[in-house]
Amino acid sequence: MALEPPTLDDGRQLWALARISDLDVNSPYAYVLWCRDFAATSLVARDSTGTIRGFVTGYVRPDAPDTYFLWQVAVDPAFRGRRLARRMLDRISSCITERGIRYLEATVTPGNTASRALFASFARARSAALSWTPLFDRGHFPAELPEQHEPEDLVRIGPLR
């Protein structure tokens, strides 16, 4: 599996993978835009046929240049449990620490066991501190949604070396 920054042509596949990954799916436009403007802080895992089996999207926080915010991480359901997400986090972590970034943040819903285990595993391997704090509660999201959005807890990991 080749790990590399996304290209503009990958936006479609990111959206499609988000749809089958049980993620909060953003608009197709958001993924295409991401591949244009945040490719340097994002990553895709491409198999030998060119199909994307996993991705990480993220950005350096404008108000906290020492902090990388990991927006979404997803692995194709057929490729889970093979440490692909860990490989992607390790690679993105190497890229950002080279740029002087020392903290990784993400938000996770309380019931997302796999994602919580992923960040805990990553922090442990890096011997980095990990903290969880509530960030967005239900009231931050539109009440008009057919299903109320779950709260999102902030995980902060670092300092990374």
Ligand SMILES: CC(C)(COP(=O)(O)OP(=O)(O)OC[C@H]1O[C@@H](n2cnc3c(N)ncnc32)[C@H](O)[C@@H]1OP(=O)(O)O)[C@@H](O)C(=O)NCCC(=O)NCCS
């Ligand atoms: C979260 C996700 C990316 C993990 O991908 P993955 O490639 O299967 O994860 P890995 O194989 O690299 O496992 C990494 C760690 O998480 C643990 N883990 C992975 N899936 C797990 C599960 N369902 N339950 C418990 N632990 C799990 C692994 O045991 C491993 O921990 P360890 O090092 O202590 O053994 C994948 O389940 C996914 O795409 N989920 C849907 C999208 C999502 O919720 N994304 C996160 C919110 S943005």
